[in-house]
Amino acid sequence: MRKLLLTTTLALPLTLGAAFAQDTAPAADPAMDPVETAPMTETATPDMAADDMATDDADDSAAAASAAEKVEVQQAENEWRLDWITGTSVMSPDxxxxxxxxxxxVDSETGEMKAAIIGVGGFLGIGQKQIALPWADLTVNSDAQEITSDLTREEADAAPEYVFRDQEAPAGDMMSDPAADPAMAPAADPMAAEPADPMATEPADPMADPMATEPADDMMTEPTGDMTTEPAPAN
Known part of the structure; x- marks a missing residue:
């Protein structure tokens, strides 16, 4: 009996401890779960970026070298700008x-300067006439700040006016006047002239009163003959 009690006394704490340990087991922590990481993508390395920059620099250098052979780089001392000349006054010898x-x-074939157009006379640009002086006859100095001619003021006033020509329109210009080309004339609009409205003329009203026009009253016309004559008595 003592052995049984001793065994029970020893086993009871062990059983209670196991149950207590089972009940107090920590719950699963989501934060402790293993997290799946996305696969690492390939990124540009410093060597690859350096190679790209070197390629771009080589392309830019090649383009700059090619452009330098096709353009003018600097204005020479004996060259004038166009806006230095236009607007400058031309003086007579006196x-x-x-x-x-x-x-x-400008000559379109040789590129040479042929003539300068000068506005003569008028007041504040109104009533001027345009004359042309040969470029070879003009003396231009001091970077086109002074231009002289051998034409006198009286000769300039008496000179004929220069006749300009119209600039040719480019081939296939869609802005040309369609009236000049029948093929470019717009097609007639079929809706421009509206057909006559079939409802414009109202048909006879089917609900019109057929008695609106009264026929001659046969009952109002007295029959011929004397209606008061009595027939002869039968024999």
Whole structure:
């Protein structure tokens, strides 16, 4: 009996400890679960970036070298800008102001300057006439700040006006006047002239009163003959 009690006394704490340990087991912590990481993507390395920059620099250098052979780099001392010439006054040999240069005529085949267009006369640009002086006859100095001609003021006033030509339109210009080309004329609009409205003329009203026009009253016309004559008695 003592052995049984001793065995029970020893086993009871062990059983209670196991149960207590089972009940107090920590719950699963989601934060402790293993996290799946995305696969690492390949990133540009410093060597690859350096190679790309070297390639871009080589391309830019090649383009710059090629462009330098096709363009003018610097204005020479004997060259003038166009806006230095236009607007400059042309003086006669005696120092009289003939007029100012408004335009230049250039040879399309040789590229040479042919003439300078000068506005002569008028007041504040109104009533001017345009004359052309040969470029070879003009003396230009001091970077086009002074331009002289052998034409006097009286000769400039009496000179004929220069005749300009119209610029040719490019081939296939869609802005040309369609009236000049029948093929470019717009097609007639079929809806421009509206057909006659079939409902414009109202048909006879089927609900019109057929008695609206009364026929001659046969009952109002007295029959011929004397209606008061009594028939002869039968024999």
């Amino acid at each position: 120092g009289a102001d003939i007029g100012s240069i408004s335009d230049l005529i």
